[in-house]
Structures are given as C-alpha cells and as structure tokens.
Amino acid sequence: MYIENLALQNYRNYARAEITFSDGINILYGDNAQGKTNILEAIYLIGTTKSHRGSKDREIIRFDADESHIRAEIKKDGMHRRIDMHLKKGKSKGIAIDMVPIRRSSELLGTMNMVFFSPEDLSIIKNSPAERRNFMDMELCQLDKIYVSLLANYKKVLDQRNNLLRQISFDKSKMDMLPVWDDQLVKYGIEIIKKRNHFIDLINEIIPDIHSNLTSGKEHLCLVYEKNAEEESFASMLAEKQEMDLRYQTTQTGPHRDDIAFLIDGMDVRKFGSQGQQRTVALSLKLAEIELVKRLIQDNPILLLDDVMSELDRSRQDALLESIRGIQTILTCTGYDDFIKERLTIDKVYKVVAGTIQEELDG
The missing domain is CATH 3.40.50.300 (P-loop containing nucleotide triphosphate hydrolases)
Structure with a gap:
C-alpha cells in the first residue's frame, strides 16, 4: 500500500x-x-x-x-x-x-x-494517560471498524450521562434516568475493554524483541493495560461510585480513564525511567506499531x-x-x-x- x-x-x-x-x-x-x-x-x-x-x-x-x-x-x-x-x-x-x-x-x-511518528510521540511515556489512550484508540480505529462504532457510542453515552449528572444537581427527579445511561455505558465500555486488552496482548507479542535489540539485550519490556474497571465489575463499580459522580458531576469509572504501564524488568518507566529509557520505550512502541499493522493487514x-x-x-x-x-x-x-x-x-x-x-x- x-x-x-x-x-x-x-x-x-x-x-x-x-x-x-x-x-x-x-x-x-x-x-x-x-x-x-x-x-x-x-x-x-x-x-x-x-x-x-x-x-x-x-x-x-x-x-x-x-x-x-x-x-x-x-x-x-x-x-x-x-x-x-x-x-x-x-x-x-x-x-x-x-x-x-x-x-x-x-x-x-x-x-x-498509516503510522505517524513525531517528536511529540517520544514523550508519550511520561505524558498524560489521555495520550496513551489516544494511541490505542487511533490504531484500533484504523484496524477495526467495529471499534470505531463502539468508541463513538461510548463517548456519546458518556457525554449524556455527565450532562444528566449536572442536571440532577438541581433537579433530583431526574435520578430515575441514571440507570438507563449506566446500562448503555457498561454495554459499550465492556466491549472497548475487551478490544483494548487484545490490542495490548498483540503488542506484547512483538515489543519485547524490538526493545531488547534496541538495548543490546540489557532490558526486557512489557506493557500492562491498566483498566480503570474490569469487564465483570464495571457495573458494580459504577453503582458504588454514584455518590462521588453526583458530587463531582462527572463519571469517575470506565475505559475513558484507562492507562498503559510500561515495565522494564518490573520497573514502571513512566515514573522511574530515565529520559533515555522513556524515549527508547517510545521508539519501541512505534516500531511495534509498524510491525503489528503489517501482520494484521498483510x-x-x-x-x-x-x-x-x-x-x-x-x-x-x-x-x-x-x-x-x-x-x-x-x-x-x-x-x-x-x-x-x-x-x-x-x-x-x-x-x-x-x-x-x-x-x-x-x-
């Protein structure tokens, strides 16, 4: 292509x-x-x-x-x-x-x-979780049209639920509508979690060898998908945090708060890695992205x-x-x-x- x-x-x-x-x-x-x-x-x-x-x-x-x-x-x-x-x-x-x-x-x-690589990508490891979620989302959207629909629906429901939380603050009668949006959020959220989990598994099949070559065999790298909520417990966590959601008028639980951890021999590179290690991990991630796309689209x-x-x-x-x-x-x-x-x-x-x-x- x-x-x-x-x-x-x-x-x-x-x-x-x-x-x-x-x-x-x-x-x-x-x-x-x-x-x-x-x-x-x-x-x-x-x-x-x-x-x-x-x-x-x-x-x-x-x-x-x-x-x-x-x-x-x-x-x-x-x-x-x-x-x-x-x-x-x-x-x-x-x-x-x-x-x-x-x-x-x-x-x-x-x-x-396409795979886009810019100097800003070299900071993805130390930057905000939102950037790492965006990395997953943009690649999955290119590779999986079902994911595109899931993500769009999830974001729409999340916006509606957050809007309802704000309305409830001055109209308690609207509390009855919250379970409707909760069910939808869980429905789409669970599928997003599954697909992100599979994506990280695929990256982990590729990235260790790439990173080992970059570091002359001195470091072993693996990614950990840090889910804000597990598939089976998403609904119960949403219910448990309802009072907090109402207080802050925003949804505290769901894949919109996921992150990725990068571990070198068990050390979290986001927090404890040197700048050189973080940049090398970012390069490994991009090289793994290229290889993954090649494998999946042939x-x-x-x-x-x-x-x-x-x-x-x-x-x-x-x-x-x-x-x-x-x-x-x-x-x-x-x-x-x-x-x-x-x-x-x-x-x-x-x-x-x-x-x-x-x-x-x-x-």
Whole structure:
C-alpha cells in the first residue's frame, strides 16, 4: 500500500499544491513553519478523518477561504483508489471514495493504514494517560471498524450521562434516568475493554524483541493495560461510585480513564525511567506499531515521520531506518544533507518553502 499523489486546495498555508510520491523514501525538507508538517497532516487526515494535532476543521481551512479540499490517490492490493475530502466551515466533512460519497466518516477507516511518528510521540511515556489512550484508540480505529462504532457510542453515552449528572444537581427527579445511561455505558465500555486488552496482548507479542535489540539485550519490556474497571465489575463499580459522580458531576469509572504501564524488568518507566529509557520505550512502541499493522493487514502501512530523526541518536536512528525497509516513508526534515546517503536510499526529494513544493530531480 502506498500513496501515489496528494492534491491540496486552501489547506492551511497551501492555496493549491500537488505532489507525487515514490513508493519508497520521500523527503520533504525546508525551514521551520514552511508547511512540511501540513502535508503529513493532510495525508493522515484523509486516511483517518482526524488531524494528528487534534485540530478542528475550521483551523485547517486556509485563513482567507471558507472551504478546503484534499485528494489522495493510493495503490492498494494492486488497485488504484481515490479519496476526496471536502472541509467546509460549520459543516461535517464530505468524503468520497472512488468518486462515490460515503454517509459516515467511519467507512473511510482502513482504506489507508498509516503510522505517524513525531517528536511529540517520544514523550508519550511520561505524558498524560489521555495520550496513551489516544494511541490505542487511533490504531484500533484504523484496524477495526467495529471499534470505531463502539468508541463513538461510548463517548456519546458518556457525554449524556455527565450532562444528566449536572442536571440532577438541581433537579433530583431526574435520578430515575441514571440507570438507563449506566446500562448503555457498561454495554459499550465492556466491549472497548475487551478490544483494548487484545490490542495490548498483540503488542506484547512483538515489543519485547524490538526493545531488547534496541538495548543490546540489557532490558526486557512489557506493557500492562491498566483498566480503570474490569469487564465483570464495571457495573458494580459504577453503582458504588454514584455518590462521588453526583458530587463531582462527572463519571469517575470506565475505559475513558484507562492507562498503559510500561515495565522494564518490573520497573514502571513512566515514573522511574530515565529520559533515555522513556524515549527508547517510545521508539519501541512505534516500531511495534509498524510491525503489528503489517501482520494484521498483510501489507505495509504508510509511514509518516515528522522531523523525528533529529531527535534520535545514531543507534536509534539506525533501528528506525532498518524498520522502514520496503515501506513507503514520507519524511520531513530541515535539511536532507543531514542524512548520510549510504544509510538511506532516497527516492524523491521536495523542497518546501512558504506553501510551495518544488521537486529536486537531482535529490
């Protein structure tokens, strides 16, 4: 699987742009704040419906325009596919696959499988639980359309339950409605817990060997899925914490409070690991993500690397470069001369300047 072509119209700092990619290594280079990351964001957005930055559609549309368009042409399983995405301020995304509009954004997921790696990902181990939950959710949404529906329904029910908790604070008669939302929350929550648990099991089949290689066999890494509630006890925990929920007017129990622990020989790296250990674990996690996607879809994902090489030392760079062999990689950097050519076979080079893209044929 690889992306052949990307066209942008009124996207961030691009009035119009079109870029053709090789199925190998593609370099986008230029000074900071020129638009390199915007290209990666557009690819990720048209594959997942979400910005990796968490940006809203209105923030993505060029400042002097009311709407934006993205078109991607990909090759998958020997077939050419086209995806169009139309963004308009104040309206839902319009998406078409092979010129046929789809009714739900979730129908797009799985058409393109991508792994995005940025310098911010190197801090996922020490940052908030929300970022680690987002890592699970974004990968599962690409791999499992049922999970997409479960997560959307769970979030909807959670919002409704929290809203009801606030209403009860000044209208006690609405207490009778709480069990209805409790049942729905448990129904969807249990399925989410099951799928997250399976996902962590799959990662744990891959990540120990990767991390051992990165540390020359000195460290053994495993992930622990820290469930806020077990499947069988979710309903009872929700009931037990009802008084607390009413006091704080928010739901204290459920997978929206899950986390992942990273243990090196039993030590919790989130709390006690050095910065070097945390960054190595983060790299191990990304490399495991690439391998997991390859196994599950029986194809290579598209790899998006946003100026991450400059954040890694030589040995970690080598590990990442080894993992991208045979995978379409679109990589941003401030200068491709930073890369030693015998370590990286570059197929296409583009210079990005102030929302313009120029191919360098001798790159």
